[in-house]
Amino acid sequence: MTATRNDQRGEVAVRPASSPGAVAKPARTRLLGGFLWGIAGVALIALIWEGYKFFGPDNGVLIGELRVLPRTTDLAMPHLWDMMTRLAEPVTRADGALPLWAVVALASLMTLGIAAAGWAVGVIVGVVFALLMQRWRLAEFGLLPWIVISQTVPLIAFAPIVKSWGSRVEIGSFEWQDWMSVALIASYLAFFPITVGALKGLQSPDRIHVELFDTYAAGYWPTLVRLRLPAAVPYLLPALRLGAANAVIGAVVAEVSTGLQGGIGRLLIQFAGQASGDPSKAWGPIFGAIVLGLVTAGSVALLGIILKDYRRTEEAA
Amino acid sequence: MSDQIPTTTPAADTMTTDVSDAAVAVRGLNKQFQTASGIVHALEGIDLTVEAGEFVSLIGPSGCGKSTLMRLIADLDVPTSGELTVFGKTATQARLDQDYGIAFQQAGLLPWRTVAANVALPLELHGVASAARRTRVADLLEMVGLTEFADRFPDQLSGGMQQRVAIARSLAEQPRLLLMDEPFGALDEMTREKMQTDLVRIAADTGAAVVFVTHSIPEAVFLSDRVVVMSPRPGRISDIIPMRLDAADGREERDDDLREASSFFEMVTEVREALHGGASDAENPAPRAARGVDTR
Numbered sequence: 249m250t251a252t253r254n255d256q257r258g259e260v261a262v263r264p265a266s267s268p269g270a271v272a273k274p275a276r277t278r279l280l281g282g283f284l285w286g287i288a289g290v291a292l293i294a295l296i297w298e299g300y301k302f303f304g305p306d307n308g309v310l311i312g313e314l315r316v317l318p319r320t321t322d323l324a325m326p327h328l329w330d331m332m333t334r335l336a337e338p339v340t341r342a343d344g345a346l347p348l349w350a351v352v353a354l355a356s357l358m359t360l361g362i363a364a365a366g367w368a369v370g371v372i373v374g375v376v377f378a379l380l381m382q383r384w385r386l387a388e389f390g391l392l393p394w395i396v397i398s399q400t401v402p403l404i405a406f407a408p409i410v411k412s413w414g415s416r417v418e419i420g421s422f423e424w425q426d427w428m429s430v431a432l433i434a435s436y437l438a439f440f441p442i443t444v445g446a447l448k449g450l451q452s453p454d455r456i457h458v459e460l461f462d463t464y465a466a467g468y469w470p471t472l473v474r475l476r477l478p479a480a481v482p483y484l485l486p487a488l489r490l491g492a493a494n495a496v497i498g499a500v501v502a503e504v505s506t507g508l509q510g511g512i513g514r515l516l517i518q519f520a521g522q523a524s525g526d527p528s529k530a531w532g533p534i535f536g537a538i539v540l541g542l543v544t545a546g547s548v549a550l551l552g553i554i555l556k557d558y559r560r561t562e563e564a565a
Numbered sequence: 566m567s568d569q570i571p572t573t574t575p576a577a578d579t580m581t582t583d584v585s586d587a588a589v590a591v592r593g594l595n596k597q598f599q600t601a602s603g604i605v606h607a608l609e610g611i612d613l614t615v616e617a618g619e620f621v622s623l624i625g626p627s628g629c630g631k632s633t634l635m636r637l638i639a640d641l642d643v644p645t646s647g648e649l650t651v652f653g654k655t656a657t658q659a660r661l662d663q664d665y666g667i668a669f670q671q672a673g674l675l676p677w678r679t680v681a682a683n684v685a686l687p688l689e690l691h692g693v694a695s696a697a698r699r700t701r702v703a704d705l706l707e708m709v710g711l712t713e714f715a716d717r718f719p720d721q722l723s724g725g726m727q728q729r730v731a732i733a734r735s736l737a738e739q740p741r742l743l744l745m746d747e748p749f750g751a752l753d754e755m756t757r758e759k760m761q762t763d764l765v766r767i768a769a770d771t772g773a774a775v776v777f778v779t780h781s782i783p784e785a786v787f788l789s790d791r792v793v794v795m796s797p798r799p800g801r802i803s804d805i806i807p808m809r810l811d812a813a814d815g816r817e818e819r820d821d822d823l824r825e826a827s828s829f830f831e832m833v834t835e836v837r838e839a840l841h842g843g844a845s846d847a848e849n850p851a852p853r854a855a856r857g858v859d860t861r
Contacts, residue, residue, distance in 0.1 A: 456673040460639050464690050465661045474690065478677050558677040560720055 294328055301325050326528040334528035335535070348529060352515065352536035359499050359511040360540055362427050366434025367495040367544075371488065372440030373435065375380075381443075382450040382476070383468070395479020399440050403498065407433055407505035430502040430511070437498035438491040449480025481558035484547065492544040500537065512536050587650075588742045588774035589615040589638055590621035594647035595724055596800075606799030607633045611647070611751060613793060615774050617741065620765075622777045623793045624836065630800025631778045632746050638776060639744050650744065663691065664753055665742040666735035666773075670750045672727035674719040679704065680730050681715040687737045705733040708767060725756035733763070736771065743768065743775045750780065758824070760829040761787055783838070784833045787824065794839040808832050 258425045278539045301320045308324075309317035318324050326334075335352070337344040346354075377395065381388035417424035453475050503513030515533040523530040552559065594611040608630040615621045623631035636642045637649060640656040651659035659665065666687075674683045681702050688698045706712045709729040713830050719727055728748060735743060749757045767789055770774050779785050785792045786808060795802040823829055 454673070456669055456671055457675065460667070460669075460673055461690075462641060463639055463660060463665070463667050464687050465663060470690055474686070475675070478675070481677075549599050557718075560676045560718055 268333070279451050297325070298328060301327070320467055323524070323527050326531065330528045331531040331535075334526075335532055339529075348532045352532045353512060355512045355533065356516045356536040358427075358539050359496070359503065359513065360543065362431045362503075362511065363434050363492075363495040363499040363540075363544065366431040366436075366499060367438050367492050369431065369435035370438025370495060371442055374439040374487075375446050376492065377439070377443045378446030379472075381447050388447070395440065395443055398436070403433060403501050404505050407502050411506045411538040426506065426508050429506055430499055430508050433502035433506075434498035440492035441487045441494065442484075445483045445490070446480060449483030449487075450476045452483060453479045454469040478558050481555050482541055482561065485552045485555070485559070488551065489545060489548040492548050493541065496537075496540055512540065539563065586617060587614045588617045588619065588652060589613070589776060590636075590648075590650045590653075591684050592648040593636075594634075594637065594649055595639060595645045596630070596642070597645045608637075608644075609799035609801055611800075611802055615742075615776055615806075617774050618772050619815050620768055620775045620777065620788055620790045621781055621793060622780055622789040622791075623794030623795060624782065624785045625800075625803075625840065626797055628800070629795040631795050633800065634795075635746050635776055635778050639665065659742075663687075663738055664740060665744050666738065666740035667744045667750040668728075668731045668735040668746070670747040672719070672724075672731040674727055674730055674734075676719050679716050679718055680711060680722070683719065683730055684733045684737055686734065691738070701737065705736060708736070708770075709733045709763070723756075723761065725752050728752060728760065729763075732760075732767070736767065736773075739771065739773075741773055743777075745775065746778045747780065748777075749784065757784070760835075760854050764788065782833050782836050783824070783829075786829060786836060792832075794836060803842070806832075806835055806839060819859040 284368055300317070304317060304320040306320055308315045308319040322330075335349040336347055339348045339351045347400070377391060407429075410432055411426065414424040414426070414429040414432070450472075457475055457479070458471070461475055470499070500513040500516070502508070503511040504517055508514060516537070517532075519526075519530045519533055536565050583698060590610050591613040594608055595606070596608040597606055599605075602741075611630075611634060613621075613634075623634060625631050627707075633642065637644050638651060638656060640660040649656050649721060652664050654662065654664070666730070674680075675686065678686065684702045684705050685698050688701060693701070702715075703712070706715055709732060711726060711729055714722065714726065719730070721732070732748065735745075749760050752760060764775075777785070789808050792806045792808060793802055794806065796799065796803040
């Protein structure tokens, strides 16, 4: 076998880091490092908050009539520990009232469900649009401007319209629910980055790869499944993450503007109204919204780990 | 008999060949590209026959249309006029029938697939059962000496190894015709020589005809039965030189010793003179070397 004669030369060029043991250790250190930096960041924000509250003037910092830094009273800036203890206390003084954190958690879960539904619809619509535009140049010219314009319509303007249209939808035993209006609005925000990212990803294969599939006489579908979709993954993942964030924002804002009960958006408004008497309580749903954002971002990150083989070029870059 | 080329005799022997036997038969082929600055004549009046099992190199300076000619054979581009058949069929039909395997200058491996999965790609696309696929892939990887790298990803391989994977992939379906567009162009000299030796052996083993595009005179001489010398603007065949190498009775006999044989140097000189002769037809007097051709 002549082929094996000079193989040692080739092997030298193989990256030594490719043995599994060598990879694991730096990866774990990096993970731990990232975790510590995250904690440090949160600690820094807490320090700035309490530091300003301690040293800052009660009436805030003013330049002329303009207040550039907020008041530091307990009403405007409750202590962090007050916010935390408030979370553990019952939401109202009524008997058997749930603790604040549980109410916030339940509301967050409901919003998460709605946002997830909206995200799923956004993914389907976004990918279908991207497939159409990749397949037909004409569709790209015809659709893309409208898709961009669609995002300039303010959400609050059409939320009530969607709700009133939805209330008239009744097909057989199917009846439009209010939460579906919220999910629809969430999907309206979510589909846009997914469309753009998926289109870019589907168009991303190198000419050499497209021609290779041509030489294999591979039709549209085999090329899509074995080339375009795998190549789109590095573009699709950030788009999905952006879409998830948009879906959460859309769901929260739509809950507020359609007046849907039970979600975190409603809770934000409701508890903010009670802030004059119970300032720490208003922060409960804010923390809930933060956790909501982290959970959705984390879910998409998990997807990225599952699809890691398709991101090799991304890591090498 | 009307369209004889005035240059050398090999053009004449293509006239007598039965076209349907030939791997590639090209008659009066023209290719023009419409560009912003007008029409570019990439190829003009190309006549060429590649017999089954024959190794033919296309050599010439940049812009002589050698890659374009290969792309036309592969049906990646359509000729403007003229006749082109692959195993007696149209280029499109030959592509649909998977009559050729192809390797480009870049390996063009799919980065999300392992070495084995990359080699398996054409088999997978054409519905070969997974058991048959596995044995075929194992055979191919052994042929290119990459068995132990089957589970690696392309980014974990050197350029030479990636190119070997690409060659294994091009051989996956045992094509009767191999099209190679400067497959070793990006490799260092040592890897390149080794790959050339391997390719000669593989081509001899499989009995496939090869159309090989290259910039390098020694590479063309070492590998080929015939070297097709092309000249640019418009892209034309200026000479077809049969390689008369002592060891060339059986191609598998070609090895590194040949690189030092006097017959090898004679052939290198002949190809070089053909290349320069084509270039000095132009108005600028006797350029030292044809542009874009390296004499490695």
